[in-house]
Amino acid sequence: MAAVFDIEQVIPHRGTMLLIDRLLDWSGDTVAVELRVPAESPFHVDGGVPAWVGVEYMAQAVACWAGCQARERDQPPPIGFLLGTRRYDCAVPVFASGSMLRVEARRELLGENGLGVFACRILAGDEEIATANVSVFEPPDALAYMENES
Template structure:
């Protein structure tokens, strides 16, 4: 049974949820959570490393926003169980569809991620979307992997 989307209580600071730090941390906060989905906020900063000449965020960075939302969902579900989330990786997306070339400077984005599948082996897929002012700007099904032994996975990937 899925718990309803919880928006009633404050969530921990985003820095305590996802491993990203500094300018690579693109999410601002968590807005809602349930067993299968998460909604987060992100602000487009005109002086950020990704900003174009108009201070906008190129739409291709949306895949990273989605990946961070997935990481936050996995981490918060683990925290609910009194556990710590295992590290994971973004495997990719068959089709990331950007419905505009960029997200405007100072825009407040809503990033949603809904789990479609999760295997015992650590493979998962999420349906994700980015909205600005209530309008969908990007969407994708994102595939992720949470290996049981992350260090061995990375070392095996690098040495191959």
């Protein structure tokens, strides 16, 4: 059984940009995280958080997966980049403040070059309310990569 880490041990996000509350479970190919939609958030609108923020919830779930993989190798959580999504479909226009959401991601493809694709979904209770394929990039040395791209 995989160790369940504290969220701040596996994801580099902090402060108001840490949108995930808790790591629930992870394996070699999957991760499940949970969050309560906050009433106080940089993204908050009347009654909740816009559905487009679900893409970032999914990206942070993927970041948790990568962080768990790194922690198993006694390494810090890596810095990665959200490249985009395909087929983001959400059944609600707003995630209601106070609602509990479960975000799941499953690795579909991960190349040696750091490019990956994850099939993701968001659930409210047992109801699937959003799905997408999320494309990510994890360079071997993210800080050097960012300096070279500046």
